Amino acid sequence: MGLVVQKYGGSSVADAQGIKRVAKRVVEAKKNGHQVVVVVSAMGDTTDELIDLAGEVSPVPSGREMDMLLTAGERISMALLAMAIKALGHEAQSFTGSQAGVITDSVHNKARIIDVTPGRIRSSVDDGNIAIVAGFQGVSQDKKDITTLGRGGSDTTAVALAAALDAEVCEIYTDVDGVFTADPRVVSKARKIDWISFEDMLELASSGSKVLLHRCVEYARRYNIPIHVRSSFSGLKGTWVSSEPPQAQSAQREGQGEMEQAIISGVAHDTSEAKVTVVGVPDKPGEAAKIFRALADAELNLDMVVQNVSAASTGLTDISFTLPKDEGRSAINALEKRRPDIGFDSLRYDDQIAKISLVGAGMKTNPGVTAHFFEALSNAGVNIELISTSEIRISVVTREDDVNPAVRAVHTAFGLDSESDEAVVYGGTGR
Amino acid sequence: MGLVVQKYGGSSVADAQGIKRVAKRVVEAKKNGHQVVVVVSAMGDTTDELIDLAGEVSPVPSGREMDMLLTAGERISMALLAMAIKALGHEAQSFTGSQAGVITDSVHNKARIIDVTPGRIRSSVDDGNIAIVAGFQGVSQDKKDITTLGRGGSDTTAVALAAALDAEVCEIYTDVDGVFTADPRVVSKARKIDWISFEDMLELASSGSKVLLHRCVEYARRYNIPIHVRSSFSGLKGTWVSSEPPQAQSAQREGQGEMEQAIISGVAHDTSEAKVTVVGVPDKPGEAAKIFRALADAELNLDMVVQNVSAASTGLTDISFTLPKDEGRSAINALEKRRPDIGFDSLRYDDQIAKISLVGAGMKTNPGVTAHFFEALSNAGVNIELISTSEIRISVVTREDDVNPAVRAVHTAFGLDSESDEAVVYGGTGR
Numbered sequence: 001m002g003l004v005v006q007k008y009g010g011s012s013v014a015d016a017q018g019i020k021r022v023a024k025r026v027v028e029a030k031k032n033g034h035q036v037v038v039v040v041s042a043m044g045d046t047t048d049e050l051i052d053l054a055g056e057v058s059p060v061p062s063g064r065e066m067d068m069l070l071t072a073g074e075r076i077s078m079a080l081l082a083m084a085i086k087a088l089g090h091e092a093q094s095f096t097g098s099q100a101g102v103i104t105d106s107v108h109n110k111a112r113i114i115d116v117t118p119g120r121i122r123s124s125v126d127d128g129n130i131a132i133v134a135g136f137q138g139v140s141q142d143k144k145d146i147t148t149l150g151r152g153g154s155d156t157t158a159v160a161l162a163a164a165l166d167a168e169v170c171e172i173y174t175d176v177d178g179v180f181t182a183d184p185r186v187v188s189k190a191r192k193i194d195w196i197s198f199e200d201m202l203e204l205a206s207s208g209s210k211v212l213l214h215r216c217v218e219y220a221r222r223y224n225i226p227i228h229v230r231s232s233f234s235g236l237k238g239t240w241v242s243s244e245p246p247q248a249q250s251a252q253r254e255g256q257g258e259m260e261q262a263i264i265s266g267v268a269h270d271t272s273e274a275k276v277t278v279v280g281v282p283d284k285p286g287e288a289a290k291i292f293r294a295l296a297d298a299e300l301n302l303d304m305v306v307q308n309v310s311a312a313s314t315g316l317t318d319i320s321f322t323l324p325k326d327e328g329r330s331a332i333n334a335l336e337k338r339r340p341d342i343g344f345d346s347l348r349y350d351d352q353i354a355k356i357s358l359v360g361a362g363m364k365t366n367p368g369v370t371a372h373f374f375e376a377l378s379n380a381g382v383n384i385e386l387i388s389t390s391e392i393r394i395s396v397v398t399r400e401d402d403v404n405p406a407v408r409a410v411h412t413a414f415g416l417d418s419e420s421d422e423a424v425v426y427g428g429t430g431r
Numbered sequence: 432m433g434l435v436v437q438k439y440g441g442s443s444v445a446d447a448q449g450i451k452r453v454a455k456r457v458v459e460a461k462k463n464g465h466q467v468v469v470v471v472s473a474m475g476d477t478t479d480e481l482i483d484l485a486g487e488v489s490p491v492p493s494g495r496e497m498d499m500l501l502t503a504g505e506r507i508s509m510a511l512l513a514m515a516i517k518a519l520g521h522e523a524q525s526f527t528g529s530q531a532g533v534i535t536d537s538v539h540n541k542a543r544i545i546d547v548t549p550g551r552i553r554s555s556v557d558d559g560n561i562a563i564v565a566g567f568q569g570v571s572q573d574k575k576d577i578t579t580l581g582r583g584g585s586d587t588t589a590v591a592l593a594a595a596l597d598a599e600v601c602e603i604y605t606d607v608d609g610v611f612t613a614d615p616r617v618v619s620k621a622r623k624i625d626w627i628s629f630e631d632m633l634e635l636a637s638s639g640s641k642v643l644l645h646r647c648v649e650y651a652r653r654y655n656i657p658i659h660v661r662s663s664f665s666g667l668k669g670t671w672v673s674s675e676p677p678q679a680q681s682a683q684r685e686g687q688g689e690m691e692q693a694i695i696s697g698v699a700h701d702t703s704e705a706k707v708t709v710v711g712v713p714d715k716p717g718e719a720a721k722i723f724r725a726l727a728d729a730e731l732n733l734d735m736v737v738q739n740v741s742a743a744s745t746g747l748t749d750i751s752f753t754l755p756k757d758e759g760r761s762a763i764n765a766l767e768k769r770r771p772d773i774g775f776d777s778l779r780y781d782d783q784i785a786k787i788s789l790v791g792a793g794m795k796t797n798p799g800v801t802a803h804f805f806e807a808l809s810n811a812g813v814n815i816e817l818i819s820t821s822e823i824r825i826s827v828v829t830r831e832d833d834v835n836p837a838v839r840a841v842h843t844a845f846g847l848d849s850e851s852d853e854a855v856v857y858g859g860t861g862r
Contacts, residue, residue: 016487023488050507056447057454058514065517068525069510072503076481079500080488086496087489094499099575120575144530144551 001033002168003125007040007135007158011175012232013077014044022232023084025173026130030090035125037165039135039158040081042073063108067137067148071096074134074154082132092130095120097137098146101164102157104138110150113157113219114141116164133161152213159216163223170225172212173232178239179204179211181266181416186404189417192238193265195245200265200359203393206303207357208270217241264360264369264414269407271354271400273303274328275386276321278335280345283317290342291319291335298334300327304355304388304395316345320386322397325351353385354403357395358410370394376413382406432464433599434556438471438566438589442606443663444508445475453663454515456604457561461521466556468596470566470589471512473504494539498568498579502527505565505585513563523561526551528568529577532595533588535569541581544588544650545572547595564592583644590647594654601656603643604663609670610635610642612697612847617835620848623669624696626676631696631790634824637734638788639701648672695791695800695845700838702785702831704734704753706817707762711776714748721773722750722766729765731758735786735819735826747776751817753828756782784816785834788826789841801825807844813837 013019029036054061078094085092101117124131135154138147162170182190198221205214220227230238281287305321363369386397444450460467485492509525516523532548555562566585569578593601613621629652636645661669712718735753794800817828
């Protein structure tokens, strides 16, 4: 039996009862013969409360001090979890990110992990302890200052430790049963995915699925650490995210059809973005570059970028892109400021949009997938405003009001509904 | 202008308003040209809340994890204070005990400081920053585990840092104006002491004065660091605790009389102890040793120990001691268990007592002081149950009900009342 890294989020350790429940689950893994390293987030709303306090003493709290402040959150949850485990008669020791050897760059509030040197964690588990590690935090390589990893930081801590400790698996415990073929709140027939490749999971994460963040999946793929996403409230198997399907599922999968068929993983949606259209851009070399340089200088994170052919009669084209709604104003300002230089007609801003994405391996080489996707939207009366595709994803932008019927229609069309007999295989003989 | 260490307790930083007020005061010291190092405690009730949480997850929380948990408290207050200072336009950086180089032994919950290596603090202030340091915490020398210093820990951190940084003064900010000649809640005419020697302050601290703890004063005396105890709510001068009176006061003091007169510092009282009397102990060598070995094995901290001559007729004697009330039961148990070996008649336990102490230099060589003390008690109708003296202190045990009139009577008798013309000098010509 090897080493297992388990990660529990803030909702799993929101109060003393939650901490005790997590402690029992951790002890089970230990009893099963594993070495166990646990990564915890701060309890429930602790982080938000600390942010509020900071707002009361300073309008613009410094990044270094904000990190010092927020890291108190995991310190509390990890010490309490260690106590709860010891109360069950097992040895446990808690460690800060710094003690666990999580070395980062110096970018406060959103530091990147540079290295993980888990010597103390290794010693602790080799001595028979369950090691509890604070998620979300590290120490900067140059200044030895405390840093935090930003959004999804605890998941990333867990995967990074799993990689450094050569763990068998990184288990991410959350408040849902795993990764679903669509958001279960929208699609009641959404099905839990048993296995998904790193690549498909990356696309789902970029397309609005919130179970795992892109960053953590990317890290796991780079070091080939299998992730098991599962519920901390049930004993059910969750979703495995890895490079190859686990043995049993692999055999089953092979029976489903040819290897070159498209395998649809799921339908993701995202209503957090806005669409900006730059209207009447001269269709000549260098124009797009000016636009995206202006946006890059404003440090904006663009998602979809779409340009269609220009109407030959005018020599003008339109360029659209999407980005997080709260960066919309900055984008408009950045473009208006450079308007004389860029030379467009006007800007259109629209934050009543939704992005719907179909993710699955092999779709590029199965043209039927795209057609089937668009037909499903059309049959549901949903109009498509933008289209963008990758090797394993098709995304469209629609009206925000259409998002729920659109996701349901696509989910059904691709045989993802849980009570149907349709398979997740598309483009071949089917089952 | 040199370096100043300022320490603020939990009541001074209980909320955002308090933190902002402290920030202003810190900045004032910086503006006056000092290098400033600030030691802070956890906000208000944070520590108690964390202890409650620990109790919810474990009946007997481990010491190591308790320390990890509790140190979250100062982490929050120090980061917020640094933010508040920066919001006033000054540079500040916060540091944990570990980062500040507070090296301790491994006794969790009541670690002793072994060494202070304040390299990072020195660099920070040399770079123009105000350094904020977490009080009460350190890191163990051997295991590199986080430790806490126990009661009065933050004051000790401040004094230890002041010593290591060769500070001009260690300012202890609290919610009273300084050290008083008696507890102002009992003696309305109690007077703030302008200066008191380390030795007298040590005796006051051991005798029930709660403003400074014994441990912190002991540390300051060893390294000869002047302490200035003052209110964080007013701008008043407080009490200086040092080896020699400050220049101005020294000159004034010299005018008061001969150097060999007794200088009474104040009257302290303590109602937190119980008295145990071992009745009918054979008056022969080795008996007392057996009693105190039994108590030492039970790790009990005794305060006063008194034995009177035995009655010649019986060959038996009585031995009394005082100790904290909450250790009373353990003392009784420890003695009962060894009763066959020790061979006493009976045990008497009494927790309705008070200890009243008169502290001041030169009393031993001024026999009039003791007589005057006892006369004052007698005139107030207060009966004396035990007596114990040192070079600079006389303590008596009385009924707990008598404590307030007893303290007031002694305070007046020694001319300590603030509106009287009597001087604090006793045993000489007076003023």
